[in-house]
Amino acid sequence: MKIKITVFQIVVLLLLISCGQQKKQSQNLKLNGDSNEKITIQKPARLTLKQANNLVELPLACLQTEYPNKLGQTLGEKEDIKEPHELHPAFYGCFDWHSAVHGHWSLVKLLKKFPLLKKADLIRLKLQENISKENIQTEVVYFQGEHNKSYERTYGWAWLLKLAEELHTWDDPLARELEQNLQPLTDLIIQRYIDFLPKLIYPIRAGEHTNAAFGLSFAWDYANTTQYEKLKIAIESKAKDFYFNDFNCPLNWEPGGYDFLSPCFEEINLMRRVLNEDDFDVWINNFAPQLKAEDFEIKVGEVSDRTDGKLVHLDGLNFSRAWVLYGLANQYPEYRHLINIANEHVKYSLPNLVDDSYEGGHWLGSFAIYALDNNPGE
Numbered sequence: 001m002k003i004k005i006t007v008f009q010i011v012v013l014l015l016l017i018s019c020g021q022q023k024k025q026s027q028n029l030k031l032n033g034d035s036n037e038k039i040t041i042q043k044p045a046r047l048t049l050k051q052a053n054n055l056v057e058l059p060l061a062c063l064q065t066e067y068p069n070k071l072g073q074t075l076g077e078k079e080d081i082k083e084p085h086e087l088h089p090a091f092y093g094c095f096d097w098h099s100a101v102h103g104h105w106s107l108v109k110l111l112k113k114f115p116l117l118k119k120a121d122l123i124r125l126k127l128q129e130n131i132s133k134e135n136i137q138t139e140v141v142y143f144q145g146e147h148n149k150s151y152e153r154t155y156g157w158a159w160l161l162k163l164a165e166e167l168h169t170w171d172d173p174l175a176r177e178l179e180q181n182l183q184p185l186t187d188l189i190i191q192r193y194i195d196f197l198p199k200l201i202y203p204i205r206a207g208e209h210t211n212a213a214f215g216l217s218f219a220w221d222y223a224n225t226t227q228y229e230k231l232k233i234a235i236e237s238k239a240k241d242f243y244f245n246d247f248n249c250p251l252n253w254e255p256g257g258y259d260f261l262s263p264c265f266e267e268i269n270l271m272r273r274v275l276n277e278d279d280f281d282v283w284i285n286n287f288a289p290q291l292k293a294e295d296f297e298i299k300v301g302e303v304s305d306r307t308d309g310k311l312v313h314l315d316g317l318n319f320s321r322a323w324v325l326y327g328l329a330n331q332y333p334e335y336r337h338l339i340n341i342a343n344e345h346v347k348y349s350l351p352n353l354v355d356d357s358y359e360g361g362h363w364l365g366s367f368a369i370y371a372l373d374n375n376p377g378e
Contacts, residue, residue: 002104006172024050039294044326044375045346046341051372052114054354058365059103060119062094063126067130072334074147084131087142090135094362098209102366104130105163108178112170124174133181140184143192154215159366161222168226193219193233199233203242205267207259208313212242213266214320220273236274243267247286255301260316264288265324272331280332291328294337300348312360315352318345319367323374330376339376346371 069084069092091100107123117123142148149161151366154162164186167179205210216235223232251266268288272280290296298321301314323341330336350368 013336039337041336042340043342043371045218045322045343045350046375047113047369047372049114049116052110053118053183055365055369056110056117056119057354058125058361059094059106060122060126062362063092063100063130065106068095068105072096072151075079075145075304076145080145090130090132090140091139098159099363099366101156101163102159102363104366105159105166106366106369108163108166108170108175109373112166112175113373118178127174127178129273131178131181134362136185140188143188149192153192155209157192158215158218160185160189164216165225167224179185189274190222190228193231196337197238199367200238203262207254207263207317209257210269211261211263211266213239213263213270214261217266217273218269220270239270239274243271249288251288251290251298255314255317258310259301259312260313261320262317262324264354265321269324269327272328291335291338294339296338296341303352306352307359309359312364313359315349316362316367318349319364319371322346322371323367326371326375330374336376342371342375348354 066084067210071084071087072078073087075081088097088100091097091104094103098288101374104127107127111117111120111123130253143151164179164182167175167182167212200212204210210258219230220239222228231328249267251264254262254264264287268284268291271283271287275283284291301317301321303312303314305311306315322342322345325335325338329338329342349364349373353361353365358364
């Protein structure tokens with residue numbers, strides 16, 4: 001029996017084969033330039049209950065440990081010299097004020113995410129002891145002092161609002177008590193931002209505490225979550241003034257020797273919040289177009305001595321880079337290849353966190369928790 005095949009049938013058959021091959025290629029391959037190299041997107045690093053039980057030990061060990069202590073205090077007179085717990089009865093531990101604040105944030109975050117933590121009862125007790133109405137009122141009095149108008153600007157301010165945001169979104173009676181106790185200091189910090197931002201004419205692009213984009217990002221999160229429009233509008237306006245016309249951020253200059261924040265990445269983290277999708281796409285194509293390339297690479301920050309308080313900052317850089325890349329991939333799928341880079345940064349620094357000789361123990365746990373909590377799917 002002979003089968004007749006027309007030219008038309010042959011053409012249709014060839015088209016079907018071609019389409020099938022193209023579909024298979026689009027499903028299985030991600031192209032790097034002109035190559036056909038297959039890229040596997042790793043699963044994002046996850047914050048597990050086991051990790052949480054380990055990480056919670058870091059803030060628990062230092063929240064009520066008064067010494068050593070770096071007060072960062074300006075003395076107006078000899079009467080200003082007091083014990084840390086007298087000056088800052090809520091946030092006197094963990095070496096300095098801002099580390100104490102984000103240590104409390106760590107406890108709230110972990111307890112909120114993992115109610116079955118082994119030390120859940122102890123965490124609740126310490127939070128109640130420190131974030132009391134009386135303690136917060138003393139903190140407010142300190143901030144209102146003549147020489148303290150710029151105290152913890154804006155790094156500590158940002159973490160205070162992150163703590164306030166975490167309490168606000170935690171459905172628990174303890175959270176309502178703590179949020180109410182903290183509110184006078186929260187209100188003061190909000191007003192400090194609103195008063196300060198119009199005076200700040202130029203952005204601060206440092207890789208440490210004073211980085212303006214970092215401080216604005218956390219403050220924007222609080223304003224967005226609580227619908228505090230005045231603060232949100234002030235931040236969005238300043239962010240666009242500072243960064244909208246930036247281009248070709250020099251990633252090859254990073255990291256600096258003491259950096260725990262990436263000036264380029266923190267700017268991206270802020271602008272993805274304040275710009276709509278179309279504007280952000282245009283902006284990042286000018287600012288950091290290389291991030292869209294699926295063969296983009298950036299090496300982890302290497303730490304040579306984890307007993308050195310400054311050199312260990314680079315572990316913080318690895319975590320902060322990771323939270324930026326996770327956040328970007330979570331918001332825009334075309335950046336999902338960056339998950340692999342974020343994972344590499346987390347894997348380099350996370351295993352070193354719990355160590356008696358680790359100089360970053362009083363603060364780096366918070367960075368690890370925030371990075372892991374911002375991965376896609378969390």
